Amino acid sequence: MSVTLFAxxxxxxxxxxxxxxxxxxxLTLVFGVMDFINLAHGVQYMxxxxxxVAAYAVTGTFWGALxxxxxxxxxxxxxxxxxxxxxxxxxxxxxxxxxxxxIILFLNExxxxxWGAAPLTLPMPELLSGSIVLMDGLLYPVYRIALIVAGxxxxxxxxxxxxxTRAGMLVRAGATNxxxxxxxxxxxxxxxxxxxxxxxxxxGFAGILAAPILVVEPGMGDNLLILAFVVIVIGGIGSxxxxxxxxxxxxxxxxxxxxxxxDIAKLALSPSAANDVGPAIASMLxxxxxxxxxxxxxxxxxxxxxx
Amino acid sequence: xxxxxxxxxxxxxxxxxxxxLLASVLFALxxxxxxxxxxxxxxxxxxxxxxxMVFAIAAVSLSLILGYGAxxxxxHAAYIGLGAYSVAILAEHxxxxxxxxxxxxxxxxxxxxxxxxxISLKTRGVYFIMITLAFGQMAYYxxxxxxxYGGDDGLTMWGRTEILGSTALxxxxxxxxxxxxxxxxxxxxxxxxxxxxxxxxxxxxKQSEMRLRAVGLDxxxxxxxxxxxxxxxxxxxxxxxxxxxxxxxxxxxxxHRSGELIVxxxxxxxxxxxxxxxxxxxxxxxxxxxxxxxQHWRLLFGPFLVLVVLFGRGGLIALIxxxxxx
Numbered sequence: 001m002s003v004t005l006f007a008x009x010x011x012x013x014x015x016x017x018x019x020x021x022x023x024x025x026x027l028t029l030v031f032g033v034m035d036f037i038n039l040a041h042g043v044q045y046m047x048x049x050x051x052x053v054a055a056y057a058v059t060g061t062f063w064g065a066l067x068x069x070x071x072x073x074x075x076x077x078x079x080x081x082x083x084x085x086x087x088x089x090x091x092x093x094x095x096x097x098x099x100x101x102x103i104i105l106f107l108n109e110x111x112x113x114x115w116g117a118a119p120l121t122l123p124m125p126e127l128l129s130g131s132i133v134l135m136d137g138l139l140y141p142v143y144r145i146a147l148i149v150a151g152x153x154x155x156x157x158x159x160x161x162x163x164x165t166r167a168g169m170l171v172r173a174g175a176t177n178x179x180x181x182x183x184x185x186x187x188x189x190x191x192x193x194x195x196x197x198x199x200x201x202x203x204g205f206a207g208i209l210a211a212p213i214l215v216v217e218p219g220m221g222d223n224l225l226i227l228a229f230v231v232i233v234i235g236g237i238g239s240x241x242x243x244x245x246x247x248x249x250x251x252x253x254x255x256x257x258x259x260x261x262x263d264i265a266k267l268a269l270s271p272s273a274a275n276d277v278g279p280a281i282a283s284m285l286x287x288x289x290x291x292x293x294x295x296x297x298x299x300x301x302x303x304x305x306x307x
Numbered sequence: 308x309x310x311x312x313x314x315x316x317x318x319x320x321x322x323x324x325x326x327x328l329l330a331s332v333l334f335a336l337x338x339x340x341x342x343x344x345x346x347x348x349x350x351x352x353x354x355x356x357x358x359x360m361v362f363a364i365a366a367v368s369l370s371l372i373l374g375y376g377a378x379x380x381x382x383h384a385a386y387i388g389l390g391a392y393s394v395a396i397l398a399e400h401x402x403x404x405x406x407x408x409x410x411x412x413x414x415x416x417x418x419x420x421x422x423x424x425x426i427s428l429k430t431r432g433v434y435f436i437m438i439t440l441a442f443g444q445m446a447y448y449x450x451x452x453x454x455x456y457g458g459d460d461g462l463t464m465w466g467r468t469e470i471l472g473s474t475a476l477x478x479x480x481x482x483x484x485x486x487x488x489x490x491x492x493x494x495x496x497x498x499x500x501x502x503x504x505x506x507x508x509x510x511x512x513k514q515s516e517m518r519l520r521a522v523g524l525d526x527x528x529x530x531x532x533x534x535x536x537x538x539x540x541x542x543x544x545x546x547x548x549x550x551x552x553x554x555x556x557x558x559x560x561x562x563h564r565s566g567e568l569i570v571x572x573x574x575x576x577x578x579x580x581x582x583x584x585x586x587x588x589x590x591x592x593x594x595x596x597x598x599x600x601x602q603h604w605r606l607l608f609g610p611f612l613v614l615v616v617l618f619g620r621g622g623l624i625a626l627i628x629x630x631x632x633x
Binding site: 031037039084087088091093094095097098099101102103104105106107108109110112113222226229230233237276277279280283284287288290291294295298299300 | 373379381430431432433434440441442444449451453562566577605606608610611612616
């Protein structure tokens with residue numbers, strides 16, 4: 001368990017945390033503002049990645065693909081909102097879970113039909129390929145650093161947007177008491193639609209960023225969706241700050257757990273038993289974390305006020 | 308259609324008889340099916356219906372806590388998996404007899420439900436959905452890491468559970484009626500629970516927890532007991548599933564499977580146990596039929612689900628004539 005390895009794993013954990021935050025931000029806003037459980041949020045992440053791959057095939061540049069895929073993710077999000085989701089806001093959570101589950105089944109399969117079941121890749125932009133030396137003996141890919149920086153920048157922007165602007169104020173007010181905001185003359189439907197489209201775009205952005213370093217395949221959003229739900233539940237539903245901190249915690253715990261659980265298990269167990277137990281514990285770690293957080297704080301670490 | 312002079316008692320009596328009628332029809336159909344299949348010389352339909360009944364048990368158990376207790380468990384598939392693995396792991400060690408495997412299955416699933424339920428029921432609403440999902444995922448990852456028992460690839464059982472040393476279950480028709488018997492038993496138990504004082508507290512907690520507390524009842528222990536019973540029932544269905552497929556795999560516990568169980572219950576109609584059986588049957592039949600039309604059957608099933616949610620309130624059971632009005 002050398003220092004270099006630990007540093008690399010920490011950076012990888014940060015990077016997973018950033019991706020999780022981009023997905024969780026939209027999820028938690030939609031949930032906090034509209035009280036809407038959107039299981040289909042994970043497929044937005046997948047669509048972002050696929051749209052980027054498709055757009056790359058046409059434009060031949062990463063940056064062109066990035067822009068086109070972002071717009072595409074936004075449009076798909078808005079279309080889903082108008083066609084299906086807006087009819088479900090007043091329904092109970094069960095109906096929302098079912099309908100969005102149906103959308104997951106459909107979109108995962110549609111992607112398989114259009115692009116095939118085989119994993120695809122998106123080439124890295126030339127500008128960001130290669131590695132740099134961060135410290136003695138630690139070579140880290142530029143793209144991954146850029147991903148962390150881009151994610152942090154978006155997080156910062158989002159913070160300013162939510163905390164300092166009028167639109168952000170309305171969103172926060174909506175999360176606390178939507179009927180009251182509507183009574184004050186705000187077009188809450190349009191606000192919902194904007195929040196929704198914006199969240200879908202953020203998830204798509206995460207998908208685009210992840211495409212060059214992970215494989216693009218059907219169902220790639222499903223596991224990340226579950227992780228993102230873990231993040232918003234730990235962070236406190238509706239809280240951007242909570243989602244950010246929880247995303248970093250989950251990203252780090254998961255990555256470091258996977259990296260070192262077997263080594264730590266070896267301290268107490270025989271090597272073969274540790275090889276068995278280590279990966280299982282690593283996969284479970286964040287769920288144990290979530291169960292523990294909910295046991296002591298049933299509404300998460302940073303519950304949105306009034307929620 | 309409600310008689311205004313008896314607003315409280317009449318609808319309940321009618322609903323009960325309708326439920327009982329539907330259940331009798333369903334069980335009569337199940338009982339007659341092997342005979343019809345034998346006449347048609349069709350063995351597939353018997354295998355298929357065994358699967359339907361196995362999932363109907365799980366759906367009934369979920370309906371008990373979801374439909375009557377408003378506990379949206381998103382980790383119910385874990386109990387199917389735990390039940391299946393209990394049987395398969397015992398078989399792997401040469402223990403085949405039902406006198407051992409059944410109590411073990413019920414103990415394992417009951418204990419898991421007791422521990423996780425005690426924690427989960429501290430939370431409400433979406434937090435409950437998520438924490439049950441988390442426990443389901445823990446069970447799933449445990450199964451994938453059991454390298455001694457196949458890990459990701461699953462574990463093959465080389466035969467079926469024995470009953471006091473007899474291998475009667477290898478006979479397809481016998482096994483069919485054993486599964487049917489289990490379904491009948493679970494349905495009757497759930498029916499009894501719902502109609503009992505215990506069941507009324509459960510439904511009261513669903514309507515208004517505050518009102519229940521006001522009359523001096525704490526819903527927590529009631530919910531927990533119901534949750535444990537439902538978990539054990541799903542565990543039984545898992546034990547039967549392992550026997551039906553002679554194979555177990557972590558995929559039994561994936562969160563998609565939990566989602567499908569919820570779909571079955573809601574498709575059939577919330578608040579009706581017979582509806583859960585109808586839901587499980589229609590889900591599996593639809594899956595089977597659609598997958599014959601195209602291998603991409605989810606392309607059709609997904610939108611169907613969305614349409615059911617948007618326009619088909621009350622589930623399939625509301626389509627049956629004489630249904631209650633919303």
